[in-house]
Amino acid sequence: MWLPPALLLLFLPGCFSLTGPGSVSGTLGSSLSLQCQYEEAYKGYNKYWCRGQYDTGCTSIVETKGGEKEERNGRVSIRDSADDLTITVTIENLSEDDAGSYWCKIQTIWILDIWSRDPSVPVEVYVSPATPAPRETTVPATTPALQRADPGQNISIKEASAQYPWSLLSSVPFLLLIFLKVPLFLSMLSAVLWVNRPQQGPGGRQ
Template identity: 40%
Template sequence: MWLLLVLFLPVVQGSALRAVSSAVSGPLQGSLTVQCRYEPGWETYHKWWCQGAKWSDCHILVQTDGSEQEVKGDRVSIKDNWKSRTFTVTMEDLRWNSADTYWCGIEKSGTDLGVDVKVTIDPVTVQCHYSPAWETFVKSWCPDRDLNSCRILVQTTGPELRKNQLSIDQKKRTFSMTIWGE
């Protein structure tokens, strides 16, 4: 009987915490929200949000103090709601390098409870219009305001594309580009 209890215990603990969604996405420079639910009895425990693909290398970005008070970190906040047994993490001013594996966690003696959440950044589509006089010119995309130091990410050479993220509609005199995280 003792062996059966030891083998069953990790399964019970693992189900004490779950993310409402195991994958979330948000827009570049926007925000996203993640909700993590827990079973009764964990209300006053410290909840945390950390970044890193491996549990062992995860870096805690923000943590509650065991209360329902919202805690803010650098572009991230966490708030616990004991009545709904849910803590909510909000990430703001999303950047390309915000895409990663994160963990909802509950601090406890021994090994903390944790569940992973995959965060991605939505692709961005930019559409540029040009007059008929510019139809034969090379079109390019550079993410920097300073054109002198800008690194061109994609450009056309006449009618050909150097990368497949750029499309040209000659009739509408537009070119569009979709950017995915670097």
């Protein structure tokens, strides 16, 4: 008896009853989560995550127990959310060995014949090297050189002379006073003494 190909698909278990992302990728050391959706008719069935090139010979890694409790096997966990009809699989701390072919599957009871198989959908997992974080270059803060305060800065000459009398000896005004005003004073003093000198009259009398 000949049947149309579209009708034959209805006799194949798992056709259009389970869907998945097809492929997922993650980086080394990170966590990877993926979801597979199933039809409402498969509520209450055990779901499992297996690895292998073919679904009929894949190795089961972790499976549910017919409830919504998260089940874990090492770094891999699975949860069945019946309200969302979603299977969530999480792989933690990804390594290069985690890359490969996997399957989301639903455990069912079928008549053992050549057509009997659990509904399944393939998922290819890719693992890429972690991107190194940019190194932060720390520039040491430069401490401004401490300027030595001038002891005579912002103080009057009188205060400077009281606190630092020796500093006046090297000051420019003091040198001008010595080399200009002192000779002028001596000249004026000599002139006064010359004018007021005793004058001698004739015969040697003053």
